[in-house]
Amino acid sequence: MSTQVVSADLLETEVEKRRNFAIISHPDAGKTTLTEKLLLYGGAIHEAGAVKARRAQRHATSDWMEMEQQRGISITSTVLQFDYRDRRINLLDTPGHQDFSEDTYRTLAAADNAVMLEDAAKGLEPQTLKLFEVCKMRSLPIFTFFNKMDRPAREPLELLDEIEQVLGLQTYAVNWPIGMGDRFRGVFDRRKHQFHLFERTAHGSKEAGVTVLDLGDPRIEELLGDQDLYYQFKEELEMIEEIGPELDLEAVHAGKMTPVFFGSAMTNFGVQLFLDAFLDYALKPSPRTSTIGEVQPTTEDFTGFVFKLQANMDPKHRDRIAFVRVCSGKFEKDMVVNHARLGKNVRLSHPQKLFAQGRQSLEEAFPGDVIGLNNPGVFAIGDTIYQGKKLEYEGIPCFSPELFAYLRNPNPSKFKQFHKGVTELREEGAVQIMFSADEAKRDPILAAVGQLQFEVVQFRLQNEYNVETRLEMLPYSVARWVDGGWEALEKVGRLFNTVTVKDSWGRPVLLFRNEWNAQQVEGENPELKLSKTAPVVAGKEPEDL
Ligand code: G4P
Numbered sequence: 455m456s457t458q459v460v461s462a463d464l465l466e467t468e469v470e471k472r473r474n475f476a477i478i479s480h481p482d483a484g485k486t487t488l489t490e491k492l493l494l495y496g497g498a499i500h501e502a503g504a505v506k507a508r509r510a511q512r513h514a515t516s517d518w519m520e521m522e523q524q525r526g527i528s529i530t531s532t533v534l535q536f537d538y539r540d541r542r543i544n545l546l547d548t549p550g551h552q553d554f555s556e557d558t559y560r561t562l563a564a565a566d567n568a569v570m571l572e573d574a575a576k577g578l579e580p581q582t583l584k585l586f587e588v589c590k591m592r593s594l595p596i597f598t599f600f601n602k603m604d605r606p607a608r609e610p611l612e613l614l615d616e617i618e619q620v621l622g623l624q625t626y627a628v629n630w631p632i633g634m635g636d637r638f639r640g641v642f643d644r645r646k647h648q649f650h651l652f653e654r655t656a657h658g659s660k661e662a663g664v665t666v667l668d669l670g671d672p673r674i675e676e677l678l679g680d681q682d683l684y685y686q687f688k689e690e691l692e693m694i695e696e697i698g699p700e701l702d703l704e705a706v707h708a709g710k711m712t713p714v715f716f717g718s719a720m721t722n723f724g725v726q727l728f729l730d731a732f733l734d735y736a737l738k739p740s741p742r743t744s745t746i747g748e749v750q751p752t753t754e755d756f757t758g759f760v761f762k763l764q765a766n767m768d769p770k771h772r773d774r775i776a777f778v779r780v781c782s783g784k785f786e787k788d789m790v791v792n793h794a795r796l797g798k799n800v801r802l803s804h805p806q807k808l809f810a811q812g813r814q815s816l817e818e819a820f821p822g823d824v825i826g827l828n829n830p831g832v833f834a835i836g837d838t839i840y841q842g843k844k845l846e847y848e849g850i851p852c853f854s855p856e857l858f859a860y861l862r863n864p865n866p867s868k869f870k871q872f873h874k875g876v877t878e879l880r881e882e883g884a885v886q887i888m889f890s891a892d893e894a895k896r897d898p899i900l901a902a903v904g905q906l907q908f909e910v911v912q913f914r915l916q917n918e919y920n921v922e923t924r925l926e927m928l929p930y931s932v933a934r935w936v937d938g939g940w941e942a943l944e945k946v947g948r949l950f951n952t953v954t955v956k957d958s959w960g961r962p963v964l965l966f967r968n969e970w971n972a973q974q975v976e977g978e979n980p981e982l983k984l985s986k987t988a989p990v991v992a993g994k995e996p997e998d999l
Contacts, residue, residue, distance in 0.1 A: 466752055468821070472542050472820060472823070473541055473737075474567065475545060475732075478562070480580065480581040483571045485571055489534070489545065493536055495725065496538045497536065533547065556855075556904075557883075558904075560761050562588045562589060563779075563850045564761040568596050570586065570598045572600055574608060575602060578617070583620075590709060592709075597728075601717065601718065602720070603634050603717060604718040605634075611693070614627065623712045626702075626714065628644055628715055628731050629643050630690065630694065638652065639680070640652040642691060648667065649666065651664065651665040651667065652721070701713065703735060739821040742848075744838070746843060746844075749847075750782065751821035754783055757781045757847075758779055758838070759837060760834065760837040761779055762835065763833060763835060763883060776826070777824055777827075780819050780823045781847065782821055783821070785823070785825060786818050787818070789802050792840050793833075795834070804828050805819070805827055834881050852957065852988045852990065854933050854986040855901035856931050857927075858901050860897045861924075862924040862926060871919045871920055872915070873999055886900075887901070887957075911923075930967055931968055932967070935961060935987070936961070937985055946982045964984065
């Protein structure tokens with residue numbers, strides 16, 4: 455196999471240039487709006503509204519199945535790439551809303567930074583918390599943006615306190631708001647000691663008009679036209695300067711401190727300040743742990759791993775795309791690489807760059823980028839591809855499912871197709887498959903983090919394998935893997951308010967009706983160690999169905 459020669463300087467420059475992140479948020483916090491405004495600054499779109507319009511179009515179709523049939527099951531998590539200043543930014547879109555699935559978590563495995571977007575009126579919400587936990591596992595740097603300051607919001611100090619108390623993250627406010635709701639006048643940028651006063655624009659479809667004044671400029675009080683507001687702002691600023699910590703980039707990069715921003719994505723206020731600071735503080739593509747140790751992105755040999763598979767994005771082709779995060783070296787179209795799990799060579803032809811729902815072919819890519827590869831069944835989640843020295847990246851763990859259902863095949867003559875379909879969908883990572891510990895119950899249990907995963911599985915079994923299935927929901931909502939496996943479980947003896955099932959690798963998993971039951975079992979059995987995630991078992995295929 456020919457290995458390409460890439461100049462070390464080129465790699466260094468390209469890695470230095472890249473910043474990659476995913477947005478974690480709860481539905482309605484403003485992710486679509488913020489994404490759009492970021493693209494606006496990146497020049498990727500010229501007028502905000504494009505992304506939104508497409509989303510509205512999608513949502514106008516009330517029936518999900520109908521919608522998905524039209525789109526050919528394109529539960530799109532897209533990768534948006536744009537340039538801003540001298541940087542190339544990759545925004546990995548995490549599916550949310552009704553599209554929430556294990557892919558949302560997996561996307562975070564490919565990210566180097568996360569932006570935690572919160573509605574300032576609400577603060578931390580459940581979906582954000584779940585996603586935060588995954589970021590925490592990877593110690594990702596987290597940047598917090600409090601959105602919707604143009605509406606009545608919670609007190610900024612209280613919002614910071616919540617992050618510290620609930621997430622255990624130190625906060626450093628990079629900018630500080632002046633007022634909120636109708637009295638939102640702008641923000642004070644602590645980096646440059648400047649006030650950015652906000653001019654309300656019609657829905658912020660263009661870059662926002664801003665008046666910038668230095669701290670100490672006598673015009674500020676007059677321009678604010680509201681003494682109380684000014685004094686309140688001054689008091690708060692003094693307080694955070696006095697008692698708040700200094701910005702510590704090492705702590706930010708270790709996921710221990712979060713830089714905080716206030717703004718309003720809709721009116722396009724504070725977005726550029728955020729983007730500028732984010733680019734200065736964010737982590738560049740970082741080294742990744744592999745079987746041969748840490749791999750630096752500037753390592754000459756190309757390596758990457760598959761973090762997501764997507765079937766039939768394009769109804770005309772009904773193909774499958776494997777999303778690969780480039781970890782080191784330079785990717786080039788048509789290059790031949792080693793496939794670590796299969797131990798064979800694969801030619802990477804027809805690579806695609808993904809921008810929203812459009813696709814462009816791609817000639818080259820660098821660490822921090824994501825490429826879409828046609829996947830004629832060779833790739834599974836977590837697969838490593840490499841040139842040079844053999845290595846495998848840490849797999850992507852199984853995340854705690856919250857919905858469980860028996861999948862029944864009412865027609866025994868379809869057993870073969872059913873078996874094949876479920877096996878392949880499991881391989882793709884469309885859903886986790888578990889089994890009852892009771893050998894007599896042979897039907898697979900589908901375990902998912904979002905309802906959509908069930909719908910996808912049933913729909914694809916019907917469409918691609920011609921099997922009609924029935925779902926029988928199970929009354930559990932919490933799953934925990936048992937550290938130490940069956941042996942550890944046997945030691946603790948009988949447990950109440952839980953059932954034991956097996957995952958695809960035969961490992962014991964406890965299912966609970968609710969979080970409270972799980973905590974109770976943990977409390978009563980301190981020797982029992984339970985985990986919310988489980989590592990993929992490297993080099994071992996899952997048990998047969
Ligand atoms: P999501 O992707 O996180 O679900 O949120 P999305 O951007 O769709 O925003 C959810 C709603 O919040 C939208 O209103 C959006 O306009 C609004 N929004 C987003 N950012 C801001 C902000 O900074 N200030 C205010 N006041 N509202 C904001 P909608 O009524 O659902 O849609 P639309 O009719 O406004 O498009």
